Amino acid sequence: ADALENDNQFKLDAQSYWSAPSEKIPFRRVESIFIRSVSGFPNLVKPADDSELFELRIYESHNEDALRRKVKMFNDSEFSIFDDVGLNTVFFGANISGSQMPCLTYLLAFKDREEHRQAWSKFGPHPEWQRIIKLEEYKNAMNDISRVFLKPLGYSQL
Template sequence: MSRLIPFVFLLCFFTTSYSQSEIYELRVYELEFFKPAKVLHDYFQQALIPALNRQGVKPVGAFEELGEALPKKIYLLIPYASMQAYQEVADALENDKQFKLDAKPYAEAPQEEIPFNHIESSFIRSTSGFPNLVKPAENSTVFELRIYESHNEDALRRKVKMFNDSEFSIFEDVGLHTVFFGANISGSQMPCLTYLLAFKDMEEHKEAWSKFGPHPEWQRIIKLDEYANAMNDITRIFLKPLAYSQL
């Protein structure tokens, strides 16, 4: 009987914390060294993103990492109303004649012209505290992608609750502009949550985070036993939008 308790506990969590949630697909294309990526950029800009937009999937984000990190990577952020919507859009693209025509240069490119080694795809479900993607300000040039890992599902539940109950309001107070937030339902770093912040520049980023630690609400909640050991690792990636990004 005791083995049922964690399952029921997490079932209640998912039911209450994820009602009316969105689904985000985060794709990461790892590029080969010194290989031109034009065929891939053209595919995104001229075929995939317009086809997704025709299905009501918008805005679609397209980013690359700031700096000169190798291997280079391209990030696509694709929002869906639900997992069912994702399935319906995938089926629609299979039957979209315009998409197939626009994607032909990419689909028929010889193997040696395909610039990436592999694609990683994660699905992220938004939570009640931040249920919908928010398009950032037009002058946003720096994006910060954060992934918080937890040691088990209950620790993740507690970290998500910490955001839902308090951290989003702190973010708003200090100028940490959230684009999306959610708990991963697939991917390589689970159990984890993922979110994206947008800034005008690195100076705004630095100023906002400098206000976060001393914030009185943050100082209150980090002392609560409920949230102790809710997170054990952070991945932080700085991104910049590509010319055709809709975010």
């Protein structure tokens, strides 16, 4: 923060933001979330250049053990299922700070709504998914799913 306070170009560029009335600010509050990658998906994967639709998914668990079991489910099986059905993962991790914890967060990339629909329609009936959802160790591993659909803007690095 000290470096920014002493950066004249930053101060000049930020002036219109700092002097804007509260009703003109483009957000309500800033929230910081820190996500730790998991062994089954350790690195960010650049989406295909034609990706025009992103789905951010947050899976909440009722306690840390339930979250651990859901992450294990992904590590052991779900990432392979995602690959099989065309659910293109950009990042995946368990949140270690932020709201909605304990939870995991991941981002999927699609060309369009139709590709999204087709991929998810293959997921439910996938034989491996049908097998693992019946396993006792994965029962009650999550209790809520939040989904947000996003479109990349011109300056997006994705």
